[in-house]
Amino acid sequence: MKRRTFLTGAFTGTAALALGVSLYTPEVTDSPDDTHRLLFSVLIPVFMDGALPDVPNYREAFLNRTIIAINQTISVLPTDQKQELEQLLTMLESRFGLLILTSSITPLMLRTPAELNDMLEQWRHHFLEMMQTAYIGLRELIVASYYACPEHWGRLHYSKPTFLDA
Amino acid sequence: MAATIIDPITTGLASGWQHIDANHLAEDQHFEADVVIVGTGAGGGTAAEILTDAGLSVIMIEAGPLKSSSDFDMEERTAYPDLYQQAAAMKTADKGIGIFQGRSVGGSTTVNWTTSIRTPQNALEFWAKEKSVAGLSSESLLPWFEKMEARLNISEWQFQPNQNNAALKEGCEKLGWEYTVIKRNVKGCWNSGYCGMGCPVNAKQSMLVTTIPSALEQGAKLISNAKVFDLKHKGDKVEGLSARAQSGTAATLTFSARHYILSAGAIHTPTILMRANTPDPHKLLGKTFLHPTLLSGSIFDKQIDGHSGAPQSIYSDEFVWRDGAAGEMGYKLEVPPIHPVLIASKTIGYGQSHAELMTHFNNLQVMIALVRDGYSAQSPGGQVRLTDSGFALDYSLEKPFWDTARRAFATMAELQFAAGASKVLPINDGVGMQLNWAQAKETIANMDIGLLKTIVASAHVMGGCAMGEDKTMSMINSEGQSHYFENLSVMDGSMFPTSLGANPQLSIYGIVARNATLLAERLKPQIQI
Numbered sequence: 001m002k003r004r005t006f007l008t009g010a011f012t013g014t015a016a017l018a019l020g021v022s023l024y025t026p027e028v029t030d031s032p033d034d035t036h037r038l039l040f041s042v043l044i045p046v047f048m049d050g051a052l053p054d055v056p057n058y059r060e061a062f063l064n065r066t067i068i069a070i071n072q073t074i075s076v077l078p079t080d081q082k083q084e085l086e087q088l089l090t091m092l093e094s095r096f097g098l099l100i101l102t103s104s105i106t107p108l109m110l111r112t113p114a115e116l117n118d119m120l121e122q123w124r125h126h127f128l129e130m131m132q133t134a135y136i137g138l139r140e141l142i143v144a145s146y147y148a149c150p151e152h153w154g155r156l157h158y159s160k161p162t163f164l165d166a
Numbered sequence: 167m168a169a170t171i172i173d174p175i176t177t178g179l180a181s182g183w184q185h186i187d188a189n190h191l192a193e194d195q196h197f198e199a200d201v202v203i204v205g206t207g208a209g210g211g212t213a214a215e216i217l218t219d220a221g222l223s224v225i226m227i228e229a230g231p232l233k234s235s236s237d238f239d240m241e242e243r244t245a246y247p248d249l250y251q252q253a254a255a256m257k258t259a260d261k262g263i264g265i266f267q268g269r270s271v272g273g274s275t276t277v278n279w280t281t282s283i284r285t286p287q288n289a290l291e292f293w294a295k296e297k298s299v300a301g302l303s304s305e306s307l308l309p310w311f312e313k314m315e316a317r318l319n320i321s322e323w324q325f326q327p328n329q330n331n332a333a334l335k336e337g338c339e340k341l342g343w344e345y346t347v348i349k350r351n352v353k354g355c356w357n358s359g360y361c362g363m364g365c366p367v368n369a370k371q372s373m374l375v376t377t378i379p380s381a382l383e384q385g386a387k388l389i390s391n392a393k394v395f396d397l398k399h400k401g402d403k404v405e406g407l408s409a410r411a412q413s414g415t416a417a418t419l420t421f422s423a424r425h426y427i428l429s430a431g432a433i434h435t436p437t438i439l440m441r442a443n444t445p446d447p448h449k450l451l452g453k454t455f456l457h458p459t460l461l462s463g464s465i466f467d468k469q470i471d472g473h474s475g476a477p478q479s480i481y482s483d484e485f486v487w488r489d490g491a492a493g494e495m496g497y498k499l500e501v502p503p504i505h506p507v508l509i510a511s512k513t514i515g516y517g518q519s520h521a522e523l524m525t526h527f528n529n530l531q532v533m534i535a536l537v538r539d540g541y542s543a544q545s546p547g548g549q550v551r552l553t554d555s556g557f558a559l560d561y562s563l564e565k566p567f568w569d570t571a572r573r574a575f576a577t578m579a580e581l582q583f584a585a586g587a588s589k590v591l592p593i594n595d596g597v598g599m600q601l602n603w604a605q606a607k608e609t610i611a612n613m614d615i616g617l618l619k620t621i622v623a624s625a626h627v628m629g630g631c632a633m634g635e636d637k638t639m640s641m642i643n644s645e646g647q648s649h650y651f652e653n654l655s656v657m658d659g660s661m662f663p664t665s666l667g668a669n670p671q672l673s674i675y676g677i678v679a680r681n682a683t684l685l686a687e688r689l690k691p692q693i694q695i
Binding site: 047050051069078081124139140147149156157161163 | 171240241242243247252253255260261356358360366367473474506507510511516517518519520521522524525527528553555556595596617618619
């Protein structure tokens, strides 16, 4: 049933700019950073390659921040969009879903960065709009959530004004 | 926020304004007034002040929350979920167009970029000739524009444009193209650049800090976080509205009034009417226009700092009406503010190439081309439809649009190089940095352009409940009165029979000021008896 819904629905692609409430508020109670943690810990380094710091400790902290931000982004999306996105994420965590989406049952965490990159490139340029929306949905979700965090603005040489802090 | 900034909303609430947060209602409640207005954006806010001024009792219902300057922290991660429809992630059904629309008290006026442009004469003439709109001309609307410009302190921006806007100006000067200094609805603007996240210093003269406080001061009632889900009607009368809280309670709110005004915006106004099965014999409800918008990035050697300074202070109409209103689709040239999430999301690619682009954040200049839609069979616009859980907007981008998009990309690239850009990046997947105008021209002519490959955005949702005198092409008359219900008016961007070819807020202010005044005159004598 899931496969059918997935294949016929125009899913995801919609998480673009939703950013979560605040990284520091404890209002998301069900351990948001644990949801899809493994999946995102594999995907974020591919999407954010070149932006994530190389130093292991910093890299880990940036990764954790982004996973929390992603889950908070998802939490503020309307129900329909949330369901579409959850459906995609669940498929990426199941062997059957992976087979449909990537023609391989190898879990994403066992694939090399180059293989993951190839997977995204195939989706990005796929003849099926459904696959392109999968790419765009993940891209916007991860990229928007990453740059929602002020801790990640260092490379941009940007910070918000401080004139109201007084 | 700084203690020195006085928040007019918290101050007003403390002084006794009538505000109910529907999320906190413990039980069902019924409300009555002379006029109930659904929505508090440019249309609802303007109507609320005029009707309360006329001595009528008014209730304003807003689906979004009441947020004010104390909440505006100049961060996208707070602003988008708090102040935008669908946390700023709204898209057309095929995901082809991302849509920014406000959703809090003040509607889109709380988050817009303050650009204030009178309804273009080309649009008014087209509506009169082709859409049966009567009595709306530049001359007849002049006093209403002047009234609202005075009310909202709309005047030409006197400061130097920021570098992002200056590039548009300089490019136009070099190429001999028309450009205009933008009029803005601000008073004491700090020129910080964060209009899109709610003005933190209350300088933007949005509905949130002008007409809505004025109406509340005169006894109007505001109900926030209440989503209207039903409109009861019988014969030619609306008999009541029902709403429910967005969260936290199962309470139902019911409303009855002598007159009802829908100002819920160009998607939600038609959605309310569709869900209530109101008459629509010619299937006109929900015909929507978006000004679908293309983006072109560029890198300058000098610092641009597009996040800083008035977000929009220059536009160019060089290409909007070239071929006449009914001719080839035209496009207006503007620039957007440049903030991390907005730009990271609305550019292309990922990994190293995207990270590299983002390192140029402060040298990045971005141009946008807003395509004028709805003026010919080639650009019919979109269609709102109901779904089990809400609505969807079908908007098919066809070949005439993509041909226009290709021309717009070329125009923007030419302009950016003329202004001194060292590189230009059309925001279209598969295209890299262009090093000069000749290369860009060649690339744009041949690039693979289309749905999901090309980033298309919209910040102007219009149409859906068009005005006019001919019932076969309109849902309301030229004064905003429903053709089918004698006690229902529509006063928001949904009244436009096409897109405007200009940013919509001042058109809504001016036309609604006229229509609400006419309505007040109609309703007033009865309450004086």
